[in-house]
Each structure stands twice: as C-alpha cells, then as structure tokens.
Amino acid sequence: MNYARGVWHHPLLALDEVSDFVVVDRGGDGHNCDEQDLPGVYLLTQVELDAVQGAQKAA
Secondary structure, three states: OOOOOOOOOOOOOOOOOOOOOOOOOOOOOOOOOOOOOOOOOOOOOHHHHHHHHHHHHHO
C-alpha cells in the first residue's frame, strides 16, 4: 500500500488471532513515521463496523 503525504491511515490490524507484521518505511531525510500508543484496549463489534460503513456510504 502507498499513502499520499498527510493521509491518515489505520495501522495494521489482526482480527481473531495474534499476528506478526513487517513494515517497510520510506527512505529520505527527516521524520517520516508517527506511532501512537493507545491508553487502553478497544474492541469493535461487527454491529459498530457495519454502522460506520453505512455512514460512509451515505456520505
């Protein structure tokens, strides 16, 4: 995947089981990767995911 500069995207996410990921970051000068630790555990249900998708389709 390739994202344009300034485009926010969700980090890699494994559902239903533990998984390892490999991330290749772009080269170049300066800071180019921001990581954010979340203060707790967040669980999303299928109902919540469906509601978000429905809202996105309506927009």
